Amino acid sequence: MNIKKRSVVRFFSVALLLSAFLAPQNVEAQRKKKNKKSKTETAAPSSKKEKSIKDLTKSSKKIAGLFTMYRDTITGSLQMLISENHLGKDFIHFNQISNGVVDAGRFRGAYGGSKIFKVKKYYNKIEFVSQNTSFYFDPNSAISKSQEANTSEGIMATVKIEAQDEKAGLYLIKADGLFLKETFSQVKPPRFPGASPMAFSLGNLDKTKTKINTIKNYEDNTNLEVEYVYSKPSVLNGGSQALADGRNVSIKVFHSLIAMPDNDYKPRFDDPRVGYFTTQVNDQTATNSVPFKDLVHRWNLVKKDPEAAISEPVKPITWWMENSTPVEWRETIKQGVLEWNKAFEKAGFKNAMVVKMQPDDADWDAGDINYNVLRWTSSPNPPFGGYGPSFVNPKTGEIIGADIMLEYIHFTNRVFYDQLFDLAKADVEFNASEYLQKNTVLCSFGHVMHENTLFGQAVVEAAGGSDLEMARMKKEAMLALIMHEVGHTLGLNHNMKASQLFSPEQLADKAFIEGKCLTGSVMDYAGINLTNDRTKQGQYYDTSVGPYDVWAIQFGYTPFTTEGEKVALLNRSTEPELIFGNDADDMRAPGKAIDPRVMVGDLSNDQIGYSIDRIKLVDSMMNDVKTKFSKTGQSYQELRRAYYLLSRQRATAVNIISRFIGGVYVDRAMIGQKGGTQPFTPVSLPDQKRAMKALTSYAFAPTAFSAPSDLYNDLAMQRRGFGFMRGPEDPKIHQQVLTYQKNVLNHILHYNTLQRITDSELYGNAYNLSRFMTDLNTAIFKADIYGNVNSFRQNLQIAYTNRLIAMLTGKQNSRYSNNAKSMALYNLKQIRTMAAPSGNVSSKAHKDHLRVLIDNALKEIK
Secondary structure (H helix, E strand, C coil): CHHHHHHHHHHHHHHHHHHHHHHHHHHHHHHHHHHHHHHHHHHHHHCCCCCCHHHHCCCEEEECCCCCEEEECCCCCEEEEEECCCECCEEEEEEEEEECEHHHCECCCCEEEEEEEEEEEECCEEEEEECCCCEECCCCCHHHHHCCCCCCCEEEEEEEEEEEECCCCEEEEECHHHHCCCCCCCCCCCCCCCCCCCCCCCCEECCCCCEEEEEEECCCEEEEEEEEEEECCCCCCCCCCCCCCCCEEEEEEEEEEEECCCCCCCCCECCCCCCECEECCEECCCCCCCCECCEECECCCCECCCCCCCECECCCEEEEECCCCCHHHHHHHHHHHHCCHHHHHHCCECCCEEEEECCCCCCCCCCCCCCEEEEEECCCCCCCCEECCEEECCCCCEEEEEEEEEEHHHHCCCCCCHHHHCCCCCCCCCCHHHHHHHCCCCCCHHHHHHHHHHHHHHHHHHCCCCHHHHHHHHHHHHHHHHHHHHHHHCCECCCCCHHHCCCHHHHCCHHHHCCCCCCCCCCCCCCCCCCCCHHHCCCCCCCCCCHHHHHHHHHHHCCCCCHHHHHHHHHHHHCHHHCCCCCCCCCCCCCCCCCCCCCCCCCCCCHHHHHHHHHHHHHHHHCCHHHHHCCCCCCCHHHHHHHHHHHHHHHHHHHHHHCCCCCEEECCCCCCCCCCCCCEEECCHHHHHHHHHHHHHHCCCCCCCCCCHHHHHHCCCCCCCCCCCCCCCCCCHHHHHHHHHHHHHHHHCCHHHHHHHHHHHHHCCCCCHHHHHHHHHHHHHCCCCCCCCCHHHHHHHHHHHHHHHHHHHCCCHHHCCHHHHHHHHHHHHHHHHHCCCCCCHHHHHHHHHHHHHHHHHHHHHC
């Protein structure tokens, strides 16, 4: 008890002592704290001075232009000056790939489109807002007051104002976030549903590696090249040899911020009878059934002398040949560009097109939007042979700039067409519709041209043609390619219907076709013009723009003084040489469209006859291909290439013929237009029967796609390192032939084709479904079902039988009409009856296989 008392007393004493000792310090600390607070409160009205624009940019390089930029000379960080004059105004953003990789779908020269955006101020922030340009409201209509209802702007970025000059009306913002992220446009391509997880894909955007490479500023545009780096720690697919490291991939993008053109450009609206690229606009105040105000894409050509019938333009369309252009082809390329002046003269302009050469010491890059450039690359995996994009003002359709990308592979003997049609292995069926969905802006004319030219070279070489003959063909090919791609940059889209211009006899008359366009338009994907009689060979390709091209340029560029003048010009669309059908109408993909004249790889106004002649030419060459293309001391690669090129020409020909089955000719003339016919006219019975007969002989016969048996022994690829690690190197001949045959079946047994055959019986089709399906069964079975069936026909018959079964029980059976299913069932029963055991052991086994397939299918149906 005493101990506790003493302890308490001692503790209390110590506490008093400490309190006495610390008291002065505590009082002093409180006094200082109070004084400090008092001083702070007193100083509050004169707080630290805000930094000015000058303060924040003193260590930066000023890059003046449309949007003045300040780049820090130490860190490289970017600041951007916004003025009051920018606020509320429309600007255009455009982007293109400066450099990339085909593996990622982003390659040099690829255009990313253009959009309108506004710059807005929201309190202490600057907003970049994309605008919706898809709708038109008549300002005289009261409903226009609600034009913003149920539409959305896109706020791409909101950036804090770092400093401002109120007197000068200037605002400074940090700009790294605008360009080092995918703010203005999506760079990394989206992953399509169903894409293989093993397919190559970019990693995530790496902010630490992404950087701004260059900045070029002008009065009317601000251009930046940004290198986006996409990284991931590990990859399942590292891509092709074009990639140094699939984990870290750079995609370089040019971003251009462009002032809205200030001119008197007058928009021109689209017409379905002529083919221009357009910006689609819906008139929300119209009451008719086609409220379209689609803007034609065209350059702003203005006459120097408005009163003259033909005048030079105030500002011509100037093209620069990049200094990478092969020297030996520069004059030919220039000729191809200037060929379009013939069309512009009919529209009232002289020297509308001008060509210049980029100096080797030029201080501008080919990707600069201020220059329209014919550019060249030699890519490891070329995505095209030629590509002619342009970019426009989305508000008006005015073309602001364009480039043409060309691949050096056009001059080589490398078969890059394998990517589309698998010439070498033929183990994958080509899905054209999928390819087109993923590449809607690409032009694959260069691919077609390349294959055609390689085939033409084979024909000339096999016939013992001279070097001069070979050079002439290559020059014509280059002219045709340049004219085609330049046509795109003038606003024209494809015209796959133009090949109908001349008859086979006219095309084989060298005097008649000299100096002409072989088709109605250079915008077609026509086949190469080759004569079976080599002594009569004339022109191989187009060497001038066609009549449709001239007419289309007149529509797009003539400064009409009255609406009647334009209507009179458009009413000429019914003239045979002016017919038009573009990619939306073409029939390269099975079941996609209806008019067999709108096709790729065809030529002449008798496509069936011309295709049969092409097959006969190939057959005659196939017999001699081994002797013509086997050279002592060389590998068998050239022979292999020749074989697959010839085979592919056969496949193209039978595909063209197949489109006449169930085909319907389309006429887009307006009601009452002179020369117009009804919109839909089924292909005549004689032509459909002729097509079926040709398919029987050249696609389905026991000898279809045949070659001398000793040729197969020599179809060897040249070995390169470990190139055969992915599979055996022997040629897959049966798979190749079956792929070609299945491509035909894909169309003629497509649910759209069969439905159309039945529907068109109501408006003139005399080749009814039962007649066609009976003929098809006969074509595939009659020649050999009662005897020996060779291995090619066994493959075909099994594939066809499985196709009929799939119509009844497959995943897409609901897409087939009941009458199509009825005929499938009827044909299966006919096959079951015909397939009685006969012939050699292989044939008996095959027929037993057919019966089992059909019996099992019939059980499932029951």
